[in-house]
Amino acid sequence: MNPRTSTTGSPRRTAAIGVVAVTLTVGATGVAYALATDDRPAAEITAGHAAPQAPADDDALATDDPTAADVVAGPDEYTQERADAFWDAGYYMEDADALAALWHIDLVEAKGRAGQLLLDGQPVPIAPGSSLDLTDPDTIAQLQLVAFWDAGYTGDDGATLAALWNVDVIDAKATAGQMLRDGQPLPIGPSGTPVS
Incomplete structure (x- = not known):
């Protein structure tokens, strides 16, 4: 066996040292982040002991504090029932974005x-x-289509309206949706079932 004369070591050894260095750096960064974002004393965090949680205060929910919802649901508590309550109340994705930013x-x-x-x-x-x-035309178009579909109108109804008004189907759906939003009746009834 020939002795190594190089002082740089083998490529495997260099790669292993690099992996260890990166792992230590990531681990140290994670601990530093945990210490910076956690209100508990550092000894408590590093020891792995959780601080006792105060019981939920019902009065906190009645305040104007946007963080009051913290006691209501955690990230792992998203359920179909909660999603249905959110959408059924008339919220849009833009509202969810605003709430995420607020909270x-x-x-x-x-x-x-x-x-x-x-x-x-x-x-x-x-x-x-x-x-x-x-003021955004795309938002208006989205609302028109939602009104059209929610009223129980179908693609076939859109084609019927397009033929009646002598426009293309997309324009017919948009016009019908705007008429519905404005409370105006359409010349035909919906073929489908309206969303209640």
């Missing part, structure tokens, strides 16, 4: 928290639809 949480958790507030009969700090930009 400094992700989108799914924001919908879950808002849904739980609604189920509990508590106010949500953002009203349904209040985050929509009603």
Whole structure:
């Protein structure tokens, strides 16, 4: 066996040292982040002991504090019931984005928290639809189509209206949706079942 004369070591050894260095750096960064974002004493965090949680205060939900929803639902508590409560109340994705920004949480958790507030009969700090930009043509087009479909109209109804008004199907659906939003009757009834 020939002795190595190089002082740099083998490529495998260099790669292994690099992996260890990166792992230590990532681990140290994670601990530093945990220490910086956690209100508990450092000894408690590093020892792995959780601080006792104060019981949920029902009065906290009645305040105007946007973080009051923290006691209502966590990130792993997004359920279909909460999602249905959120959407059924007339909220839009833009409202969920605004709530996520207000509460400094992700989108799914924001919908879950808002849904739980609604189920509990508590106010949500953002009203349904209040985050929509009603000057944006794309938003208006989206609302028109939602009104068309929610009223129980179908693709075939759109084709019938297009033939009746001598326009293309997309324009017919948009016009019909705007008429429905304005409370005007359409010349034909819906073929489908309206969303209640």
